[in-house]
Amino acid sequence: MSEYEERKPAHQGGSGARQGGGSRVAGSQGGQPPRKRRRRRRRMGALGALLYVVLVIGVSALLAGLGWVWAGDVLALNKEEHAAVITLPEDIFTYTEVTDGEGNPSKVSSADMGYVADVLSENGLIEQKWLFRLFAAFTHGDEEIAPGTYNLDTDMDYRAIIKNMSLKSASKTEVTVLIPEGSTAEQVFALLAENGVCSVDELRETAANYDFKFSFLKGVLPLGDSNRLEGYLFPDTYNFYKNSSAVTVLNKMLLRFDEVFTEDMREKAAANGQTVHDIVTIASLIEKETTGDDQTSISAVIYNRLYKQNSETNGRLDIDATIQYILPERKEKLSDADKTIDSPYNTYLYAGLPAGPIANPGQASLRAAMNPADAGYYFYALGDDGAHHFFKTYAEQRAFIGTQEIYNNG
Incomplete structure (x- = not known):
């Protein structure tokens, strides 16, 4: 073997080491480590791609969800029924004088949409204040809205809300x-x-x-x-x-x-087996019978007649104000014929409450209707002194009436 032939393998190996670089010489037995490194890189690349797909899907779902929420607010989709009355005062508007093509001057109003959005949000009519302001900016809604008081509800989309707050719907006086x-x-x-x-x-x-x-x-x-x-x-x-x-x-x-008529009042009425309508009806009777400080006593008479057995009243309220309600004009004194008018409001003819309230009661009467006095009264009558007097029996009432001039002078 020649010297050249003996050195050739060494020269080839050295050449391979030089080609691999300094970092490859220490551990390049058969080239196995590089192949393992490439597999790890491929695994890391696959995991990264998976994470990227998950991220894209998550972001897309988030944006889709937000888009649905925003669209629901703009288009009034799936909102709970709710109505509100809002007022837009004059001082949130600015007025700019403009001239049309023929040189005629006019004023264009512009509303403070931040204020408008706040009012709508506070009254439960919109949820996305920024989105409403953006919508109004693109549609020039701030120029359509006018000062006034408006009845709005959650069935209205953004366009309808703006339209219903326009000059055509408003009154400035x-x-x-x-x-x-x-x-x-x-x-x-x-x-x-x-x-x-x-x-x-x-x-x-x-x-x-x-x-x-x-x-x-x-x-x-x-x-x-x-x-x-x-x-x-x-x-x-x-x-x-x-x-x-x-x-x-x-x-x-x-x-x-x-x-x-608060939630506590409604719950109390329900606990007593009464509806809001029952309470308002009783309160209206009290309101029409008295304006004095005897409202809870009148209330006691009504409750006793309604809910306690009594052979003299038989569940009838016999309240003159219910007859006055069904007459075309108020009378100073009711006749016996008036008390026989066939009407569900006639408490002389029918037992129990009338068909509904006979007036719009104030707060004191509503409270009295829910808190009758603890008294055994079934009758009352107005005295010469201008006050109501209360009795447990019909005989007591008739005896009192016999002593009062207002009943015996005409």
Whole structure:
């Protein structure tokens, strides 16, 4: 073997080491470690790809979920039924004078949409304030909205909300109206019409046929009955815009009732086996019978006659105010014939409560209707002193009446 032939293998091995680089010389037995390293890299690459796919799917699902939530808010999808009356004051609007193509000047209003979005959100009408503001910006909704009081509900999408807060729906002249305690619905309608808020016909028609979304109205008189809101138009001092819609006006008073007749009161009534309608009806009777400090005593008479057996009353309330309610005009003194009028409101003819409230009671009467005095009274009569006097028997009442001039002078 020549010297060249003996050195050739060594030269080839060295050449291989040089080609592999310094880091390969220490552990390059047969080239196995590099192949293992490549398999680990392939495994890490597959895991990374899987994590990337999971991340993409997660982000997509999140965005899809958010997109559904946002779309639901914009389009009023799957929202719980809820109505609210909101007021947009003049001071949230700015006015800019512009000129049309013919040189005619006019004013363009622009609403503070941050304020509007806050009010809508606080009243449960929208959830995404930023999205509403964005929608209004793209649709120029801030230029459509006008000062006024509006009746809105969760059936309205963003477009409908803006449309219903437009100049066409608004009235800028505000009036203050005091609704006295004990007013009937017809008296309320007349008072509102007198102040230019709304016409009697529109109020009457809306009261009878509009399906207001309040839980306390469930189980009251059916749609189509003009008396169905009697008792629930809470007497108070209100600010209305002239030429408002009847829905807006009536809804505002119903909202006030909803505030006054609290959840605790509803639970207490239910615990006693009574409905809200029962309590409001009793309160209306109390309201029409007295304005003094004897409301709980009147309440006791009503409860005793309704819920305790008595051979002299037989469950009848015999309250004059229920007859006055069904008469076309109030009478100073009722006749015996009046007391025989066939009506579900006639408490001389029919036992139990009348068909519904006969007036709109105030807060004191509502409290008295839920808290009757602990007394065994079944009768009462008005005395010459202007106060009611209470009795346990009919004989006691008749004896008292015989001594009073107001019953014996005409």
